[in-house]
Amino acid sequence: xxxKPKLHYFNGRGRMESIRWLLAAAGxxxxxxxxxTKDDLTKLQKDGSLLxxxxxxxxxxxxKMVQTRAIGNYIxxxxxxxxxxxxxxxxxxxxxxxxxxxxxxxxxxTFQPADKKQQHLxxxxxxxxxxxxxxxxxxxxxxxxxxxxxxxxxxxxVQLLExxxxxxxxxxxxxxxxxxxxxxxxxxxxxxxIKKFLxxxxxxxxxxxxxxxPKVMKIFY
Amino acid sequence: MAGKPxxxxFDGRGKMESIRWLLAAAGxxxxxxxxxTREQYEKxxQDGVLMxxxxxxxxxxxxKMVQTRAILSYIxxxxxxxxxxxxxxxxxxxxxxxxxxxxxxxxxLPFQPADTKxxxxxxxxxxxxxxxxxxxxxxxxxxxHDYLVGNKLxxxxxHLLExxxxxxxxxxxxxxxxxxxQxxxxxxxxxxxIKKFLxxxxxxxxxxxxxxxxxxxxxxxx
Numbered sequence: 001x002x003x004k005p006k007l008h009y010f011n012g013r014g015r016m017e018s019i020r021w022l023l024a025a026a027g028x029x030x031x032x033x034x035x036x037t038k039d040d041l042t043k044l045q046k047d048g049s050l051l052x053x054x055x056x057x058x059x060x061x062x063x064k065m066v067q068t069r070a071i072g073n074y075i076x077x078x079x080x081x082x083x084x085x086x087x088x089x090x091x092x093x094x095x096x097x098x099x100x101x102x103x104x105x106x107x108x109x110t111f112q113p114a115d116k117k118q119q120h121l122x123x124x125x126x127x128x129x130x131x132x133x134x135x136x137x138x139x140x141x142x143x144x145x146x147x148x149x150x151x152x153x154x155x156x157x158v159q160l161l162e163x164x165x166x167x168x169x170x171x172x173x174x175x176x177x178x179x180x181x182x183x184x185x186x187x188x189x190x191x192x193x194i195k196k197f198l199x200x201x202x203x204x205x206x207x208x209x210x211x212x213x214p215k216v217m218k219i220f221y
Numbered sequence: 222m223a224g225k226p227x228x229x230x231f232d233g234r235g236k237m238e239s240i241r242w243l244l245a246a247a248g249x250x251x252x253x254x255x256x257x258t259r260e261q262y263e264k265x266x267q268d269g270v271l272m273x274x275x276x277x278x279x280x281x282x283x284x285k286m287v288q289t290r291a292i293l294s295y296i297x298x299x300x301x302x303x304x305x306x307x308x309x310x311x312x313x314x315x316x317x318x319x320x321x322x323x324x325x326x327x328x329x330l331p332f333q334p335a336d337t338k339x340x341x342x343x344x345x346x347x348x349x350x351x352x353x354x355x356x357x358x359x360x361x362x363x364x365x366h367d368y369l370v371g372n373k374l375x376x377x378x379x380h381l382l383e384x385x386x387x388x389x390x391x392x393x394x395x396x397x398x399x400x401x402x403q404x405x406x407x408x409x410x411x412x413x414x415i416k417k418f419l420x421x422x423x424x425x426x427x428x429x430x431x432x433x434x435x436x437x438x439x440x441x442x443x
Contacts, residue, residue, distance in 0.1 A: 052319050052352055063311060069290065070314035077307055086298055090284060093291030098273050131273055 005030040005060040008044060010219055012212065013205045014107065015068045016056045018100075018159060020204065022072060024197035025158040026079035032203065038219050072096075076155040088150045095136070095148055095156040099163045102132050106166045110208045121170060128167050133178050136160060140180040146187060153191065161188045169207055226251040226281040229265065231440070233433035234426045235328065236289045237277045239321075239383060241425065243293055245418035246379045247300035253424065262440050293317075297376040309371045316357070316369055316377040320384040323353045327387050331429045332437075342391060349388045354399050357381055361401040367408060374412065382409045390428050 005023060009016035011034040023030050035041050035055065045053045051066045058065045061078075065071045076082040076092075083089045105124050112120045139148055148156040164185050167174045175182050189198055197204055208216070226244060230237035232255040244251050256262050256276065265271050271278055272287045279286045282299075286292045297303040297313075304310045326345045333341050360369055369377040385406050388395045396403050410419060418425050437443075 051315060051356055052322070061308075063308070065311060065315065067315050067318035070311060070318055073314050074307065074311045077310070086295065087282075087284070089298070090286060090291060090295045093294055094272060094286065094288045097288035097291050101273075135272055 004028075005058055007032045008035065008049075008057040008059070009055050010035045010216055011205070012208050012216065014056075014208075014216075017205055018068065018103070018162060019056060019058060019071055019075065021158050021162045021197070022075045022079075022081070022155060024203065025153075025191070025193050026075065026081060027193045028075075028079065030203070035219055041219055069100075072155070081153065081155040081158065083150050083154055084152070088154075091149045092154050092156045095139075096159050098132055098135070099156075099159045102128060102163055103166070106163070106170065109170065110210060110213060124167070125171055125174065128174060129177065133175070133181060136184075137178045137180050140184060146184075157184075157188050158194070161185060161194070166207075225249075226279055228253045229256065229270075229278040229280075230276050231256050231433065231436055232426070233436070234429055235277075235433075235437070238426055239324070239380060240277060240279060240289065240292055240296070242379055242383045242418065243296050243300075243302070243376060245424065246374075246412070246414050247296065247302060248414045249296075249300065251424070256440055257436065259440050259442070290321075293376065302374065302376045302379070304371050304375055305373075309375075312370045313375050313377045316360070317380050319353050319356060320377075320380045323349055324384050324387055327391060328429070330391075331431070331434050345388070346392050346395065349391075349395060350398065353384075354388075354396070354402060357405075358399045358401050361405060367405075374409075378405075378409055379415070382406060382415070387428075 005028065007016060007019065007030055009032070011032075020030075035044075041055070044050050044055070044057070049064050050057055051064070054066060056066065056068055056071065058071050060071075060074070065074060073082075083092050102124075105120075105127060109117070109120055109124065136148065143151075145151045147153050148160065161184075164175065164181060175185070188194060196202060226249065228237060228240065228251055230253070232253075241251075256265075262276075265276075265278070266274055270285050272285070275287060277287065277289055277292060279292050281292075281295070286295060294303070304313050323345075326341070326348065330338065330341055330345065357369065364372075366372045368374050369381065382405075385396065385402060396406065409415060417423060
């Protein structure tokens with residue numbers, strides 16, 4: 001059935017947020033169906049709608065797609081955000097996979113037990129500023145272009161921006177040593193579709209609050 | 222620089238094994254450089270050849286590629302193992318992500334504390350037989366073809382065979398309820414490039430043992 005893609009997830013960022021970003025950046029309108037209780041998840045599982053019994057699930061182009069990366073790949077390809085050839089795709093994939101790794105750390109921060117939070121934050125900051133951000137800073141420096149790959153807006157730019165903003169939520173001055181990432185952030189944020197997504201009232205989700213953690217846990221565990 | 226791809230990793234399966242499988246299935250000869258000491262790893266870091274300071278790293282077509290999935294996607298696309306269009310690719314991606322999740326659980330098992338091993342093994346078997354294998358069994362049943370996607374050998378088939386064999390190492394009769402997967406296993410194992418890879422003396426690595434765990438812990442100080 002044609003029409004807007006429909007996203008099935010809970011009303012929060014989690015693993016679906018990157019997909020929301022990608023669709024929004026591509027200028028694609030989408031609908032959302034939020035899981036509120038365990039029963040909502042169970043119903044989808046019993047329906048046979050979830051290939052591996054998991055969300056995210058996105059109804060798109062007649063498919064019920066699952067697996068975050070598969071969904072991201074499909075959207076990027078369909079909307080020309082995946083480079084112009086195999087080599088550009090390889091670079092985009094490398095950059096995106098690393099961003100996903102950093103996102104995993106950021107995403108799990110709210111779920112850390114209180115006594116582990118401080119240590120976890122230190123790990124995030126260490127990895128972000130020593131392992132990941134220097135790579136993207138250097139990429140931008142070496143070619144001097146506006147976008148990470150092929151002098152053209154791609155999925156890599158979208159996902160990096162998402163991560164930069166999430167990292168700043170953890171530590172507001174985390175980009176202090178990365179001037180090119182700071183200008184990258186401003187530049188990409190100003191792209192019309194992205195600017196719109198960053199405004200209040202969009203489908204972008206806020207960070208998960210501690211008080212909401214139990215509710216999310218109940219749906220999945 | 223043209224020439225054979227060169228793989229940088231430990232002398233063991235880990236995250237590189239799926240890459241070895243894919244290259245082998247595609248009939249691509251490759252070389253390997255094994256990390257055995259911390260000094261070797263630090264030299265790679267100093268040389269600046271590990272983009273995010275991690276292995277796997279594969280030198281291929283003038284690139285020093287890192288990130289397992291990026292490497293696998295590149296090889297699959299290059300050697301026509303990624304379907305014929307966007308939709309076939311979507312299915313291949315979904316299937317591969319499923320087998321990646323399953324093999325990931327099995328891969329980490331030797332690194333888990335001894336007292337959790339039994340519980341984790343039970344979870345692997347449960348997931349394999351109730352979450353993952355039923356999906357592939359049904360896919361084969363629904364279309365009746367030899368291969369998972371598009372009636373043609375793809376990355377998804379190679380990855381599934383790898384996952385099946387790894388799961389059987391955990392529990393030899395794990396496919397007992399899945400007749401189509403058993404036939405799939407027999408059939409896919411007989412593809413000449415794969416048959417060759419399954420023979421002794423190939424670059425396929427044995428199951429992870431204590432020695433491998435010790436090397437990894439030593440090199441990464443964990």
